[in-house]
Amino acid sequence: MTLPGDRSPPPGPLPDSLPSPLPRPPGEEEALRRLWRLPTGLARLTAVNNSVVGVWYIATALLFFLIAGLLALAMRVQLAVPENTLLDHGTYNQFFTVHGTGMMFLFAVPIVEAIGVYLLPAMLAARDLPFPRLSAFAFWAYAFGGISFFCSLIFDAAPDGGWFMYPPLTSFQFSPGINADFWLLGIGFIEISAIAGAIEIVVGILRTRPPGMTLDKLPIYAWSMLVMAGMIIFAFPAVIVATALLEIERAFHWPFFIAAKGGDPLLWQHLFWFFGHPEVYIIFLPAAGLVSTMVPALARRPLVGHDWVVLALVGTGFFSFGLWVHHMFATGIPSLSLSFFSAASMAVAVPSGIQVFAWIATLGGGRVQWTTATRFLMGFLFIFVLGGLTGVMVAVVPFDWQVHDSYFIVAHLHYVLIGGMVFPVFAGLYHWWPLLDGRMLSERLGGWAFWLMFIGFNVTFFPMHLSGLLGMPRRVYTYPGDLGWNALNLISTAGSFVLALGVLLVLVDMARSVLGRGRRAPGNPWNAGTLEWLPGRLYATRSIPHVTGRYPLWDTPDLPREVEAGAHYLPGAPTGRRETIVTAPLDARPQYLMQLPGPHWGPFLAGLFTAAHFLMLTVQWYQASLVPAVLAVAMVMWWLWGLDRGADRPPQDIGGGWRVPVYVQGPKSHSWWGVVVLLLVDGTAFACLIFTYLFLWTVSPEVWPDAARLPGLEWLGGGLALWMLAALAIGWASRSLGRDRQGALRIGLLLAWLAMLAAVLFDGQAQFRSGVKGAESAYGAIAWMLVAWQAFHVAVMTLMIGFTLARSLAGLMHAERRVTFDNTMLMGWYSAAQGAVALLLLHLFPRLAV
Ligand code: HEM
Ligand SMILES: [Cu+2]
Numbered sequence: 001m002t003l004p005g006d007r008s009p010p011p012g013p014l015p016d017s018l019p020s021p022l023p024r025p026p027g028e029e030e031a032l033r034r035l036w037r038l039p040t041g042l043a044r045l046t047a048v049n050n051s052v053v054g055v056w057y058i059a060t061a062l063l064f065f066l067i068a069g070l071l072a073l074a075m076r077v078q079l080a081v082p083e084n085t086l087l088d089h090g091t092y093n094q095f096f097t098v099h100g101t102g103m104m105f106l107f108a109v110p111i112v113e114a115i116g117v118y119l120l121p122a123m124l125a126a127r128d129l130p131f132p133r134l135s136a137f138a139f140w141a142y143a144f145g146g147i148s149f150f151c152s153l154i155f156d157a158a159p160d161g162g163w164f165m166y167p168p169l170t171s172f173q174f175s176p177g178i179n180a181d182f183w184l185l186g187i188g189f190i191e192i193s194a195i196a197g198a199i200e201i202v203v204g205i206l207r208t209r210p211p212g213m214t215l216d217k218l219p220i221y222a223w224s225m226l227v228m229a230g231m232i233i234f235a236f237p238a239v240i241v242a243t244a245l246l247e248i249e250r251a252f253h254w255p256f257f258i259a260a261k262g263g264d265p266l267l268w269q270h271l272f273w274f275f276g277h278p279e280v281y282i283i284f285l286p287a288a289g290l291v292s293t294m295v296p297a298l299a300r301r302p303l304v305g306h307d308w309v310v311l312a313l314v315g316t317g318f319f320s321f322g323l324w325v326h327h328m329f330a331t332g333i334p335s336l337s338l339s340f341f342s343a344a345s346m347a348v349a350v351p352s353g354i355q356v357f358a359w360i361a362t363l364g365g366g367r368v369q370w371t372t373a374t375r376f377l378m379g380f381l382f383i384f385v386l387g388g389l390t391g392v393m394v395a396v397v398p399f400d401w402q403v404h405d406s407y408f409i410v411a412h413l414h415y416v417l418i419g420g421m422v423f424p425v426f427a428g429l430y431h432w433w434p435l436l437d438g439r440m441l442s443e444r445l446g447g448w449a450f451w452l453m454f455i456g457f458n459v460t461f462f463p464m465h466l467s468g469l470l471g472m473p474r475r476v477y478t479y480p481g482d483l484g485w486n487a488l489n490l491i492s493t494a495g496s497f498v499l500a501l502g503v504l505l506v507l508v509d510m511a512r513s514v515l516g517r518g519r520r521a522p523g524n525p526w527n528a529g530t531l532e533w534l535p536g537r538l539y540a541t542r543s544i545p546h547v548t549g550r551y552p553l554w555d556t557p558d559l560p561r562e563v564e565a566g567a568h569y570l571p572g573a574p575t576g577r578r579e580t581i582v583t584a585p586l587d588a589r590p591q592y593l594m595q596l597p598g599p600h601w602g603p604f605l606a607g608l609f610t611a612a613h614f615l616m617l618t619v620q621w622y623q624a625s626l627v628p629a630v631l632a633v634a635m636v637m638w639w640l641w642g643l644d645r646g647a648d649r650p651p652q653d654i655g656g657g658w659r660v661p662v663y664v665q666g667p668k669s670h671s672w673w674g675v676v677v678l679l680l681v682d683g684t685a686f687a688c689l690i691f692t693y694l695f696l697w698t699v700s701p702e703v704w705p706d707a708a709r710l711p712g713l714e715w716l717g718g719g720l721a722l723w724m725l726a727a728l729a730i731g732w733a734s735r736s737l738g739r740d741r742q743g744a745l746r747i748g749l750l751l752a753w754l755a756m757l758a759a760v761l762f763d764g765q766a767q768f769r770s771g772v773k774g775a776e777s778a779y780g781a782i783a784w785m786l787v788a789w790q791a792f793h794v795a796v797m798t799l800m801i802g803f804t805l806a807r808s809l810a811g812l813m814h815a816e817r818r819v820t821f822d823n824t825m826l827m828g829w830y831s832a833a834q835g836a837v838a839l840l841l842l843h844l845f846p847r848l849a850v
Helices: 028-036 041-046 050-080 089-123 130-153 179-207 219-253 265-299 306-331 335-347 350-366 374-393 399-401 407-437 442-467 484-514 559-564 600-619 627-642 669-698 714-738 741-771 778-809 818-850
Strands: 579-583 590-595 651-655 656-662
Touching: 028 627, 041 306, 041 600, 050 089, 050 130, 050 484, 089 179, 089 265, 130 179, 130 600, 179 219, 179 600, 179 669, 219 265, 219 306, 219 600, 219 669, 219 778, 265 306, 265 350, 265 374, 265 407, 265 669, 306 335, 306 350, 335 350, 335 590, 335 778, 350 374, 374 399, 374 442, 399 656, 407 442, 407 484, 590 627, 590 651, 590 656, 600 627, 627 778, 669 778, 669 818, 714 741, 714 818, 741 778
Parallel strands: none
Antiparallel strands: 579 590, 651 656
16 A cells, blocks of 8 residues: 655655644644543543653652662661571561562563653654553553562562572472462563563654654664663563463472473573573663763763664673573583673673763763752762672672672672662653653752762662672571671661662652642753653644754754644644554654554553452462453453544645555554564563473483374374464455455454364374373473463464454454454464474474484
């Protein structure tokens, strides 16, 4: 399909007609306001605007930071003096596990995503993210899930296996209560919301940029978020698979990690650290992106070495995947691979170094404004460089053996995490606060808060390097008084209270502003150059500017006024709905007008029911848990039903000589992109299962069956035929839809569904006949796991095909309105391909290798 707009010149320089000198029609702005206004009263919970959900999201993450921080204070009090009895051993274990897990999964990752949800659309001058209800759902699932996770402490049921939960310590034998299940619960939520967030961010950055913002003009923060989202897509599936395997082992005793039956606890470490190492950069890169955005604004000059910084971000994202093994130096890995990973771990310091130099050069060459944000940035640079140095030290294998699991590591990791992400985030709070409610935070209180936090931080964590070198192991709840650690520990504890006081002061400052006590901020208080400082309301900017440089507000000082006057793209709401412009991923030419969904109860309720479902699973009310599960799915379908409206309007004029359609389907649509990103996640998870299969075979080939015990090859052929049939049926349905033959479409969908169902039953029957049981050996466990994975996909397809059929029957789908069908088609083809690959692996690999 060629777009009517395609004949216009590509948006490099500003089109002649912009800024448009014409007066805007009366009522245009009021219409925008009305369409984007917030529901009031209880219905406020139905809001989906990114600028509102983003604030809730940030606030919730900060709340979890405080709770996890209070646990840290309690631990420090316990360790202040030797042989203290404030916390007993078990409680201490729960505290450090909930602290570490809470900080990593419920604070650090969510807050960087939350800031992205809030800030990205503003920086891209988009009216909202592409899937607002999805972000609202992700937020609610996270909020409810996080609260239930922390509540497990009250019932003395909190996990206690450390934040990385190594089996066998966490297996049903050694951790029989439900404590470990609570960890898996908390992680389950963050997995859901992190992935939903990653889909939003990727599609948002690649498709909802303003016209003219080609990739080389993309704000550096958006680059960092794009890399971060990409890393989530390829890293989180590993931890999803790891937690699923552990949970299944705990529930059904399938031995993935139990050595006596051919499993291997090291499998956990591989999967966990394949995720866990990139995790550190998932946290750090967005923080670096914030820094790279604040530094030019505060130094009043463009970022030095912009292209190098982009390269460093992409490079870090890429290489950090190769480094997981450095967390396993002490596990007896062959020494050649040790040296390789050791060198690689040091090499990753290079891109961080590039960024540090770029920041220093920018600050050095500019006239720096000394704000509270600047102070936090300086603090960040200082602490982060020290943390990087100790990082290079522990990348040296013999040194790592010395300090492994000592307080040196605790000191290092807090230097990197607090220096690398907490300080930039606090700088960001001070820097971007005026966007929230038009008030400044107090520079005076901010100065105090910074010095308390900076001094407190160093007094807390610097002595830990020394106590670590003196041999103090991590994760001990107390220690005898004659080892020379007493003074160091007392100093650390005192420091942690100074740090806490600094955080408290920031809270006081924020509370003052919320209560209306802060100074009113001018429109662009720091004279920054990026688009988030355009005057904006719930619908973001009045009109969407044409971008011609990296710092549009510096290039065109008059831009705020022009944009407010509606002189750029999309000054009103031509279709009478919420909408934003979708541009081409590379050259940012306008492609279509995306209609955005508005407030709805679905996301809130779906989040609530999802939480209830997981909670009931955790306390082992398996049957009852089905009720909220069904309800959650129903809520999702309810909110989806009203979407996919089709091209119910003719193409619309968005200004600048562009007339664009209001609906596209196929690979151009944002929905197609969203599903493709989801399938990348799915495919990575499947790859992790294949890795699991091969890894378990390398450690215990003796539990693999020989050909005689395998189901016959006719089971392979039959299974492949059924999956193939399913794929063909979907293709046929797609063609029928293209010709508007609804009957054939429905038959095709039903046929595809029946074929998939039959395929899974057939595969299961084959395994069943061969007599292999899941609990019998590592082979049985992974073989059945692969079947279960297909069954899960068939369950998803049942819902999707049912939904698509319902829309066909309701007359909501035809040749020019097929986005819903396309989503089902992509998922269906993927599931069939995955089913076929799993079959080939299960049937052929043992025949070839054993
Ligand atoms: C705000 C001040 C903080 C203090 C005073 C603090 C203190 C502590 C203490 C005392 C431990 C236990 C060490 C042990 O017994 O082995 C610990 C562990 C840990 N902390 Fe913090 N922490 C703070 C902030 C953070 C932040 C912001 C993060 C991450 C973003 C973080 C991540 C961790 C992790 C991952 C562990 C390891 C938990 C485990 O061993 O399973 N901490 N912290
Ligand atoms: Cu690492």
